[in-house]
Amino acid sequence: MSVKFALLGAGRIGKVHAKAVTSNPDAQLVAVTDAMADAANAVAQQYGARVASLDEIAAASDIDAVIICTPTDTHADLIQKYSNAGKAIFCEKPIDLNVERVKACLQTVATNGTALMVGFNRRFDPSFAALKAEIEAGTIGDVEQVVITSRDPGLPPYDYIPVSGGIFRDMTIHDFDMARFLLGEEVETVMATGSCLVDPKVKELGDFDTAAAILTTASGKQAIINNSRRATYGYDQRVEVHGSKGSVSAQNERPVNIEVATSAGYTAPPLHDFFMTRYVAAYAAEIAEFIEVVKNSKAPSPSGADGLAALAIAEAAEASVASGASIKINK
Amino acid sequence: MSVKFALLGAGRIGKVHAKAVTSNPDAQLVAVTDAMADAANAVAQQYGARVASLDEIAAASDIDAVIICTPTDTHADLIQKYSNAGKAIFCEKPIDLNVERVKACLQTVATNGTALMVGFNRRFDPSFAALKAEIEAGTIGDVEQVVITSRDPGLPPYDYIPVSGGIFRDMTIHDFDMARFLLGEEVETVMATGSCLVDPKVKELGDFDTAAAILTTASGKQAIINNSRRATYGYDQRVEVHGSKGSVSAQNERPVNIEVATSAGYTAPPLHDFFMTRYVAAYAAEIAEFIEVVKNSKAPSPSGADGLAALAIAEAAEASVASGASIKINK
Amino acid sequence: MSVKFALLGAGRIGKVHAKAVTSNPDAQLVAVTDAMADAANAVAQQYGARVASLDEIAAASDIDAVIICTPTDTHADLIQKYSNAGKAIFCEKPIDLNVERVKACLQTVATNGTALMVGFNRRFDPSFAALKAEIEAGTIGDVEQVVITSRDPGLPPYDYIPVSGGIFRDMTIHDFDMARFLLGEEVETVMATGSCLVDPKVKELGDFDTAAAILTTASGKQAIINNSRRATYGYDQRVEVHGSKGSVSAQNERPVNIEVATSAGYTAPPLHDFFMTRYVAAYAAEIAEFIEVVKNSKAPSPSGADGLAALAIAEAAEASVASGASIKINK
Amino acid sequence: MSVKFALLGAGRIGKVHAKAVTSNPDAQLVAVTDAMADAANAVAQQYGARVASLDEIAAASDIDAVIICTPTDTHADLIQKYSNAGKAIFCEKPIDLNVERVKACLQTVATNGTALMVGFNRRFDPSFAALKAEIEAGTIGDVEQVVITSRDPGLPPYDYIPVSGGIFRDMTIHDFDMARFLLGEEVETVMATGSCLVDPKVKELGDFDTAAAILTTASGKQAIINNSRRATYGYDQRVEVHGSKGSVSAQNERPVNIEVATSAGYTAPPLHDFFMTRYVAAYAAEIAEFIEVVKNSKAPSPSGADGLAALAIAEAAEASVASGASIKINK
Incomplete structure (x- = not known):
């Protein structure tokens, strides 16, 4: 059974993650969203995914996990939104530039018991x-x-x-x-x-x-x-x-x-x-690890706490x- | 318009080429054949291609090019068969172990005016x-x-x-x-x-x-x-x-x-x-070059003459x- | 005309400097001193120099320059003694462990107008x-x-x-x-x-x-x-x-x-x-430089000020x- | 007891060997010869050796060994001359350009039982x-x-x-x-x-x-x-x-x-x-080895046979x- 993904943000790094997801036999790219419709469409077409809104992705029963590569100031809100929706989350660093905001995010994730992995790619x-x-x-x-x-x-x-x-x-x-x-x-x-x-x-x-x-x-x-x-x-x-x-x-x-x-x-x-x-x-190994996290309920590492x-x-x-x-x- | 491929031979190197074809936006893997049905099936399923016989591939109007990675002693026959069928051919080295047999192959390819590229990957x-x-x-x-x-x-x-x-x-x-x-x-x-x-x-x-x-x-x-x-x-x-x-x-x-x-x-x-x-x-760059050869009628290099x-x-x-x-x- | 040297301290680093002096065509090792008579004798014999006391070296008219490689706590006294005797001085680092003591040394050297080079060999x-x-x-x-x-x-x-x-x-x-x-x-x-x-x-x-x-x-x-x-x-x-x-x-x-x-x-x-x-x-290049300093009245570098x-x-x-x-x- | 040397040939490579001899505590440079008187004088003065003729060197009782770095066409004659005079010989490669001439040299050396080492410096x-x-x-x-x-x-x-x-x-x-x-x-x-x-x-x-x-x-x-x-x-x-x-x-x-x-x-x-x-x-290690050969009657290596x-x-x-x-x- 493959992990079904939505990609939030179809810019430069989003495309890298889209490629990593689609060339991994254990994963599938289901949906893409981006503030720029053209960017979302391009990635969606290339990999046979659908374009969807943030809310549609949160509500979709065929999406297990999201990859957040939108601008930094949206990360914390999106983490909380998708954690509340029960999705596993891979978020590009940083979670937020403010320590208190990050702590609040980690609290939400902990409460919901959803996976959060942070993109320290190195x-x-x-x-x-x-x-x-x-x-x-x-x-x-x-x-x-x-x-x-x-x-x-x-x-x-x-x-x-x-x-x-x-x-x-x-x-x-x-x-x-x-x-x-x-x-x-x-x-x-x-x-x-x-x-x-x-x-x-x-x-x-x-x-x-x-x-x-x-x-x-x-x-x-x-x-x-x-x-x-x-x-x-x-x-x-x-x-x-x-x-x-x-x-x-x-x-x-x-x-x-x-x-x-x-x-x-x-x-x-x-x-x-x-x-x-x-x-x-x-980048490919990082997403492969996240797929493991979602598939096998492995502890995410680097975690939100590492980001903090x-x-x-x-x-x-x-x-x-x-x-x-x-x-x-x-x- | 993407180049449509058949893969002849679904062994170790065949899988490498299948991956190269399918991850290239200008190419598509349409058919796979192998003496071992299981091997052909596995590659076909992974990439959404059909399993076909050698003759079906030769006859197929939706196949532009073949990649030959069957055992060495079949190369020359296959080159001639698919050249006669008007397909562009990428063949793993060597064309044949016998110089005269290679010359005969090159003659067929020249007569048919079909592309032949040889797999000197390095x-x-x-x-x-x-x-x-x-x-x-x-x-x-x-x-x-x-x-x-x-x-x-x-x-x-x-x-x-x-x-x-x-x-x-x-x-x-x-x-x-x-x-x-x-x-x-x-x-x-x-x-x-x-x-x-x-x-x-x-x-x-x-x-x-x-x-x-x-x-x-x-x-x-x-x-x-x-x-x-x-x-x-x-x-x-x-x-x-x-x-x-x-x-x-x-x-x-x-x-x-x-x-x-x-x-x-x-x-x-x-x-x-x-x-x-x-x-x-x-291997990826080699297949990318062959796709260029087929798409843009570029002269194949390394050519059959290089193989000879x-x-x-x-x-x-x-x-x-x-x-x-x-x-x-x-x- | 070659520069005539006395070596103060015939230990490990002293021997290195003795070899550098004697294999330089522009220099000559005239005298050696060491608290351990055996050490002084060994170096003196190997290179045809005489064993002499600290005072004899200070008084000797055939000695242009001294190389100080005695224990650190003697450096400052020796610098002042030989500066007062008009000798050019090469001193292993440090001049002293105390900044004020170093400043006093540099003052003496400046007053006497004698050369002082410090052994930052690197x-x-x-x-x-x-x-x-x-x-x-x-x-x-x-x-x-x-x-x-x-x-x-x-x-x-x-x-x-x-x-x-x-x-x-x-x-x-x-x-x-x-x-x-x-x-x-x-x-x-x-x-x-x-x-x-x-x-x-x-x-x-x-x-x-x-x-x-x-x-x-x-x-x-x-x-x-x-x-x-x-x-x-x-x-x-x-x-x-x-x-x-x-x-x-x-x-x-x-x-x-x-x-x-x-x-x-x-x-x-x-x-x-x-x-x-x-x-x-x-080490060889350092002594060669010091020989230049003495022979051609070149400014010593690294200087006492560098040591400070x-x-x-x-x-x-x-x-x-x-x-x-x-x-x-x-x- | 140190090995006493004559240097035959005071050119570029001769000077290298002179330095190697004089900075080795087990050796001494006693005599120098060269067709160019100035070249011989310069080396002799620098190291306190005497200038001597080829015959004087052969006859000298205070010379144990010779270093041959004259032109190639003189090597074989000099090897035989000094072997006959009972000297240990270090000869720059080649012994001679003619195989038969080399064999004759090796025969002389074998008959006399004198040491011959060849300068394969590498x-x-x-x-x-x-x-x-x-x-x-x-x-x-x-x-x-x-x-x-x-x-x-x-x-x-x-x-x-x-x-x-x-x-x-x-x-x-x-x-x-x-x-x-x-x-x-x-x-x-x-x-x-x-x-x-x-x-x-x-x-x-x-x-x-x-x-x-x-x-x-x-x-x-x-x-x-x-x-x-x-x-x-x-x-x-x-x-x-x-x-x-x-x-x-x-x-x-x-x-x-x-x-x-x-x-x-x-x-x-x-x-x-x-x-x-x-x-x-x-070069320094090569001469050090030759000094060992002479001092301790060690078998020379590389030998004349290696040269051949x-x-x-x-x-x-x-x-x-x-x-x-x-x-x-x-x-």
Whole structure:
């Protein structure tokens, strides 16, 4: 029996999820909705699904699960709506930019007993997953430090910045989740720094484009993160974990593995241009996991609580930049 | 308008092609056939195609093209049958193990004016294709030497060896095609060596498991190939091209990009286990190219003539091992 | 005319410097001193130098320069003594663990107009020097972030820890100097974290064995450092610099460039065991530079002021761990 | 007691050996000779040795060993002269370009019972030595194929080519020795190809600038070699050995380990410019081994017989190109 899906939001990332659903033998795309009728129609036609309204999807008895990839400010409402309708929910990060709003959502989901999985896609990247597996296999002993390099190829559009929640909630939040995923212990304090070095317009908009953070757990494990909104050589995504017996690192994935050698030296092509090409395998694996969650009543992971925890770290990081002090995470 | 396909052979590689066809928006899988009814049924059901006989497929007016992935000894007959039926043909390599039989096939195809593309999948690997693009862009100047490393993880089944045509026609033929693809000039002479070092049973069966060859063109360009049927660390597939201005190389593709560092040193996981996982992207790109061929009457490449040329080199290589002399290629 | 040297301290690092001096055609080792007569004799005999007392060296008219590699707590006194004697001085880091004492030393040296160069050897490593040259050539545009990985293979002896000045003054100080060397702008604030994860004895001794720091300049450039006293895979020394046009990184130097591939994967040997083998070329280049300083009255770099600046950052880092706040550097 | 040396030939490679001798605590450079008085004087002065004639060196009772780095056509005469004088001999490759002349030399040395070591420096490269150690440790099981990439940055001077003995005796001979070193079994047959692709002048001079060879042993082990006199990216020196349990490879050594990443991709600097910089460590280790040979009456390796064996392969390779046939090695 296959899991029947509705897709909420037929934009760029919605299409990625639609493809993941339809090429999975255990799932079926039944309905699509989008504020832009054309976008919904295109996806619906390609995969033989119907276009439906938000209410129709909530009421439909042939829909088991929804994938939320609408704008961020709609996520919390939609989670509550579909949880109340008894649907399993996969929601792109973040649940909301406001911690209290997220908590309310999680309460609804808990009350209804519906599944909620959050789209921290990087956990499903084959290399990061293999790195995590090495940690769990004990290869590197006890984790001591996690070092995350996460550098975007370019700035988001200016008009997105004011609604993004700031670099820590928008971009670094992926690294905060990765740190939690790998540290194996909750983050207790955060120190962070933010600068505007890429574009002065970012400063005018009240955000940073260059950031660094140190997270510390109760036992003294550390995660050290560097971020920039400018990486001319492509989307730079690396992780190192150092433990008592050794280290494990995930290097950048290359679009092609060629190298040209001339009198100028050895040159390999730039990295992937951004997440859509870099995380193709991760997006497919993420939806496959969610299908497992729905089909086999498996506990969703990353869960809503994971989404909340990463957001709380982002909030603390922002406070740390403002105060120049180390900030304790609110629990 | 999408290209309508029949799949001839629903085994391992047939399934790969079925997936490539069905996930391409410009193509449709209409019919499947296989000597094993269960195999044909499984693929037909998964993709909503019908099971049909070879004759029904030849006669079907709703089928534009066939993909031949039946056993090697059926290829030539099927090519002629479907060429006579006016179908475009994609055929797994080799067309046949006998040069004269291949020539007869090519004659039929030429007479009928039907498209024939041969499955030298490696040309479509993103890294090898990028390497070829660098050569064509002039980055390395005039090609001087091509060095190909091609090492299988293990022996084929014993019962396959006697019908395989021998290592040069079965395995090295891919490298001969790659050499032709990259040299940019026809191979004129071949020197080759073959040994049995992996398994004495291979010798009993009249084949080699370890081989090397040097191909030379009229102007003196060289291709140097090393082969083994045993690579404990996975499927080893590398190419280097050296030219007057520099070199370009394609390294092995890694299933995951992680590295573990301990007191024992730095360890990365083994390579892909074999061609089914290593050449996923190549198989999809190959079928996409064939769809272009059919849709837009593009000249097929690699063509039947490419299949013939690689086979002639394989034949010469075998003769070189037997005689200890450099052998001129028959044209 | 060659520069005539006295070596103060004939221990492990003293021998390295003795070899660098004697194999440089522009220098000569004239005298050696050490609290352990045997150590002084051994070096003196090997290179045809005389054993002399500290006072004899200060008074000797045939000695132009001294290399101080005695225990840390003697550095400041010796610098003042030999500056007053008119000798050029190369001093192993640190000048002193106390900022005021260092300032007094620098005052003496300035008053006497004698040269003082400090042994931040890493600046002279061929790879780090090449990285710096790329920055200066403008290849990566304006520097934005420096990321330093610096991990020792093991703890220092327990009895050294209490006199070491703590991890920030003893170990991280090299990274603070590297950060200053590469940022191209003075560090203004420091945030740091320290933990004891390697050995609880380190905690008892009042030190950390695992540390991280973020340095920030007035314009918002950042340096991010991770440290551990335990790297099972060898001495881990890497630097990345990210700028407006690109990045430049220096990877670890390998003792040998081999790789073994088996069914367990691809394995390369561990890194160098520690600084004595890792920085062979750097030590030679450092002394060659100092010879230039003495011979050609070139300005010493890294200078006493560089030693002071790195120490001030270390002091601030320690204060940041204690207070949990970002600390401004004292100037 | 240290070994006392005379250096015959104070040119480029002579200076390398002089430095290796003088920085080894177990050796002393006593005398230097060269047809150019200035060259001899310069080296003698730098290291405190005397200038002496060939006869004086032969007669000198304070000289244990000679290092021959005079022009190739003098090697055989000098070996016989100094063997007759009872000196241990280190001779740069080749002993002579003529197999019979080499045999006569070896006979003299055998009769006199004097040590003769031949300068196949690559065996002493730390990476190639480590690769050999892995083979001997059994890590890769039984050796099956050796793949050698050996590409010079540029052509030798035109006037050297006619006296060089041709590419196989001059350049590939190093690869033939490496193949013998790693195969662990004598080479029985050779197939080779030679072309002129770099410079037509090389053809006029009767030589090749691009070559490939396949060597085979009695049991079927193979060595596959590719050569060019043009590598724009530097001196390309790589070795792979494939065995029954795995493979071991030695990659190129890099002058510095940096990488620049920009929108053009990832670029590492070119390789070493040639053997003088690439094999610094190998030259020192080679002389250290020879000092062991003289001091401890250790059997010299590579020996005169190794020099002869590599030359016989070179001769066969040349005959193979001429005849287009596989050639058996003369024993």
